[in-house]
Amino acid sequence: MAVYLPCALMLLMVTWLGFLPRWFTPLWLAIFTVTNTVFYALIKSGLNLRLNDPSMTMAQMTVAIAAVAVILYHADAIRGGMLMLLLVILLFGVLRLTTVELLAMGALSSAAYALVIVLLTTRKPQQIEPSVEWTQWATLTATLAVMGPLVGYMSHVRRRLSESLRTIKDMAERDALTGAFNRHHMGEMLDREVSRCERGAPAFVLLIADIDHFKHINDSFGHLVGDLVLKRVAHAMREALRKGDYMARYGGEEFVLLIAANDLAESKVASERLRVQVERLRIPELGRHNITISIGGTVYRSGDTQSTLLGRADAALYRAKHSGRNRVECDTPLAE
Numbered sequence: 564m565a566v567y568l569p570c571a572l573m574l575l576m577v578t579w580l581g582f583l584p585r586w587f588t589p590l591w592l593a594i595f596t597v598t599n600t601v602f603y604a605l606i607k608s609g610l611n612l613r614l615n616d617p618s619m620t621m622a623q624m625t626v627a628i629a630a631v632a633v634i635l636y637h638a639d640a641i642r643g644g645m646l647m648l649l650l651v652i653l654l655f656g657v658l659r660l661t662t663v664e665l666l667a668m669g670a671l672s673s674a675a676y677a678l679v680i681v682l683l684t685t686r687k688p689q690q691i692e693p694s695v696e697w698t699q700w701a702t703l704t705a706t707l708a709v710m711g712p713l714v715g716y717m718s719h720v721r722r723r724l725s726e727s728l729r730t731i732k733d734m735a736e737r738d739a740l741t742g743a744f745n746r747h748h749m750g751e752m753l754d755r756e757v758s759r760c761e762r763g764a765p766a767f768v769l770l771i772a773d774i775d776h777f778k779h780i781n782d783s784f785g786h787l788v789g790d791l792v793l794k795r796v797a798h799a800m801r802e803a804l805r806k807g808d809y810m811a812r813y814g815g816e817e818f819v820l821l822i823a824a825n826d827l828a829e830s831k832v833a834s835e836r837l838r839v840q841v842e843r844l845r846i847p848e849l850g851r852h853n854i855t856i857s858i859g860g861t862v863y864r865s866g867d868t869q870s871t872l873l874g875r876a877d878a879a880l881y882r883a884k885h886s887g888r889n890r891v892e893c894d895t896p897l898a899e
């Protein structure tokens with residue numbers, strides 16, 4: 564909108580001043596609006612995600628170049644000024660395109676203007692001065708050829724910056740070994756969930772899962788194998804979680820999970836699925852040794868804070884460890 568509105572106003576003014584035929588601008592604006600609505604509908608419906616380039620940048624630029632070529636054909640006395648629109652289109656490439664793609668778009672703009680000149684020379688020879696038009700064409704082509712690599716470089720820097728930002732965000736939020744969210748992120752997430760519940764959102768279940776006898780694994784197989792076990796356990800638990808559930812590495816071999824469930828009975832299925840998924844893990848480096856986890860769980864109650872929730876889940880985990888490990892315990896008896 565921020566782009567189309569100034570262009571639409573400019574076209575209306577140019578038409579009002581008599582440089583474009585009266586019938587032209589309303590028709591042009593209507594066709595351009597319909598075409599852009601098609602792009603908008605594709606994005607809204609998600610159909611664009613099936614395309615090689617979901618942003619459809621090149622397709623949108625191609626349509627815009629064609630639309631400007633139509634203006635150029637009708638613009639007669641002010642054709643030279645209208646050429647600037649082709650430079651504006653090229654600038655849009657900074658959002659996605661590589662230098663090669665930008666040069667291709669520049670070449671397309673140049674070819675479109677050349678076609679307009681050829682058409683005008685054959686159809687309206689009295690209204691154009693070919694030497695002036697071809698001089699303008701050469702200037703446009705040279706400008707596009709210089710701008711292409713410059714815009715391409717800006718696009719490249721922009722891409723690198725967003726990649727770096729993503730990496731920095733990941734490093735700040737994720738545990739480097741397991742890829743799970745880190746303790747700091749968990750604290751923020753838990754505060755957010757508690758606030759949501761205070762505002763009346765459905766309760767959630769908090770689980771602490773702790774690998775059994777992990778010290779023994781480190782001592783028997785070495786820390787590198789211990790690290791591998793942590794990674795495999797985290798991966799197995801992530802696989803067992805549903806969309807919307809959350810997992811963070813709480814400490815050494817402890818993970819906190821937030822499960823979307825209203826009561827402990829409901830979350831028992833999820834907790835058991837986690838426990839069994841880890842029990843089934845086969846890690847060649849451990850030989851016949853099996854990995855198990857113990858889980859302590861609690862459900863949000865009105866007035867809870869981060870520490871009351873973690874405290875109750877920890878107490879339940881303690882009971883799970885002391886009742887033989889490889890089991891799920893919750894802070895209130897579960898309805899069987």
Ligand SMILES: Nc1nc2c(ncn2[C@@H]2O[C@H](COP(=O)(O)OP(=O)(O)OP(=O)(O)O)[C@@H](O)[C@H]2O)c(=O)[nH]1
Nearest residue numbers: 773774775776777778779781786789790815816884
């Ligand atoms: N390899 C590896 N070991 C870790 C890491 N973080 C913590 N540990 C080890 O995890 C072990 C935890 O041992 P404990 O707290 O005694 O617990 P445990 O042996 O699992 O016993 P239970 O929890 O009672 O079943 C310690 O030996 C830590 O050194 C890590 O990132 N990598």
